[in-house]
Amino acid sequence: MTDDGSTAASNGRSLAVHLTVNGRQITRAAGGHFTLLRWLRDAAGVTDPKYGCGEGICGSCAVLVDGVPVSSCLVLAAQVDGADVVTAAGLCEPDGSLGPLQRAFHERHAAQCGFCTPGMLVAAAAILAGGSTPSRAAIRAELHGNLCRCTGYGPIVDAVEAALQAARQGGQPGQAPDGASEAS
């Protein structure tokens, strides 16, 4: 974990920001100009959201803020002070093992280099949380804000479909059904 020392520069005063990140309450003082992405990575040491483009195009930095997927590179940390933030790591089971959506990604070979994966998982989690039964084309449309350069997307859509089916059969969307592997 590192605070990159921005407060030493002439970028204005340091601000304390309080966030709940993956269930853990974190307070860090950092420059008021820190984006949520930078706050998470450089101030709080939460590195699974990735810097990919810095302009809200690639989706590698996607996190859920109070349940809504956002590009954390486009939001100031101070703007969401007090929010509940979930990153891809927050989709794991309490014991640290892969959650149902993550298991579907693993079984369907939905990651290769893995760099887009945390953001992709967040976008997929938002689809699952929606509670609907989207078509394959609709899943693709929901994922169009997350770029992947390795997989060709098909396996990712497969994984989301499998997770949706498992959620329907086994439990609440986003909860932990037992049927992920059977359904896939």
Next chain:
Amino acid sequence: MTGHDGRTGIRTSKEDELRVVRRPLPRHDQAEKIAGSTRYAADFALAHMLHARLVRSPLPSAEITKRDATAALAAPGVVAVLFGEDVPHNVIRVDVPGQALEVAALRASMEVLATDRVRFHGEPVALVVAESEDALAEACDLVEVDYAELPAVFEPGEALQDGAPAVHDQGNLLSEWNIDAGDIAAAFAHADVVVEGSYQTQAVDHAYLEPEAGVGWLDDEGVLILRVATQVVEHYRDVARILGIPEARVRLIAPYVGGGFGGKEDMTVEPYLALAVWRTRRPVRMQWTRQESLLARPKRHRMRMRYRTAARGDGTILGQDIEITADAGAYAYLSALVLLYASVHACGPYKTGAVRLRARCAYTNNPPTSAFRGFGGMQVVFGYESQMDLVARRLGLSPALIRKQNALTRGDVLPVGQPIETEVQLAATLDAVMSRAGAKPPPSGPRKAIGRGIASNMQSYGRLTWLNDSAAAWVGFQLDGSLSVRCGVPDIGGGQASSLAQIASEVLAVPMEAITVHFGDSALTPLAGTTTATRQLLMSGNAVYEASMQLREQILGAVDAESGGSSGGLRLEPGRIAGQGTEVSLTEALATCRRANVPIEALGTFFGPKGTPVVRQLQADRVFPDFTFGTHLCELEVDLDTGQVTLLRYIAAHDVGRAINPLSVAGQISGGVVQGLGMSLLEEVVVEDGVNLTGGFFQYLIPTATDVPDIEVVVLESGEGMGPFGARGIGEPPIGPPAAAVASAIHDALGSRPTVLPITPERVLECAGVLTDPGQSVQP
């Protein structure tokens, strides 16, 4: 240690004898990546580390008239500002083989930091090191650099003309390759048809999601450690040369890389990170922005290709007359080799009686170009496959038939002189896509047209044969029966490390979950060479295979000796060694080895096939180890009013020899196709008068999930490859055919063929006759 000795023993085991290889196992590395716990280069941090950034040239061609760091050094938080004079050996060298008389070594080099002249927009001029990212950003603006603009040239064709502004003092011709095979005059004299076509490919960015990054520090022994996103840990040698210190004093660690595609083959942050650490003696992180990556990293070569193809009335290809001109950009990097690949692959997977090829690569003041998946062997697919379609149309033959009719077979000799040594299953890949295609669907509306096209290709796997390629791997049992594999391979996302575990698991009968692969560390893992050129399965795969086989013999030999040589037919099985009347557990066998002074570890080194170096006039016994063949089919709909292309279906078939992990194979094919489709329809790095206008992902459009259909992957396994278990490489090959397949489908839909990439809606409308721009399309 062995060299390539054909395919013997378990390497070509029958499919039903394989226990782990060929199984679609979810990869061990993916679990960590999906949990979000993988620490990529930029995720790593050390206490009190500094931050570094480059000041880059805003001009494509200029003399540097002034450099002053006074104001920057006075800014708060700034630790150091370095110019070229501060670099112990301010040169990055690139070897350019085969051009010795024409291209001196000096030409193929560039400064680490430019001192008196810049040659492209984005060239590094100064390196700033500061306590924080914010201090760094301010300090970079305070570094004073003045420029006086110099004449510049941006088109390779113009750069090669007399009197063109010289990008380098020695002239603008970087490299030239020629092939003269057979009687080209006779081929054209006897031809029933001659088809001509000109084709252009564009500058493309790798656009891996992970921008270039790394952290460097000095360890307790004073060794410089760089933990960077790279495809090549052997760059530690280049870093040592730049710093003027022994190679053994630099250690390069490649963590899991967030995509490479050739863009992390040349050095990125390495020399700058090294200089910053060396100067400050403190840990330093450098992370390039996406904008910086798009601005200054080498791109795929723009190529202009002119093809004249001679054929008999029955479709037999008699000759190819080919001219290729490529844009090397401002510095050599790997351009000469990329052009060599283009030259050797230029006739495609077909018997071609006579060939005249002239390929040239010119310096310009554009961003440099270098390695990119396919490495010159892919641009030419757009040329040769377009020509095959045009010949077929002229003669009224089906596209599949003309390809089958001319397909290379084992024993054929390529125009460059290399014989094909393994079975070619091109026809099977053609059958695979055609049999799945079915009937074309009807158009979705009155102003829509459906088209279907196919394209085949060949792509080498393994490095050029005179580079003396080798890879080493260490395989060792732990006392509890778990297994450690050490191999210097960088894992850039293709499952490079995981495949090695699968190979060791197969040979040593150790469950996958009991194997740990340590990879990508130039000091602690045996060097395995670059993760480039579709070489790692061939090279590291065979090295792990050799080491595992050797280890197996050691253990079986020790058990046999302990039994007094009475245990016939010993074999390794999961957890035990069994034979006639003998059965011992693995851990007992390992204890036996230790009592008998038999190592429970082995080092395997695999040497690639050898060939003699080429010269400018290409005539070689062997240029590459071997090739991978495939065929793609694309079905699409064109909107005749907007020029919009909707991809409906895409089928890709390749003979991969043996699919070590079918999931990884399908992933490589599917991903390669989509990257190729991006180049076909969407992507272009736009450079205007040397100024790179592509400033971000909002301008540089790579395919999203809605731009592409599901890729239908067909994996054929001939067992004929030179890798372990008869595997061929599959990293690069799938990116070759898409552009030609798309162009062919549009030709089918509109009756006119796009010849310039990317095939934008405007270019589609030109083909449809709605817009007219002569020279942008070829009438059938």
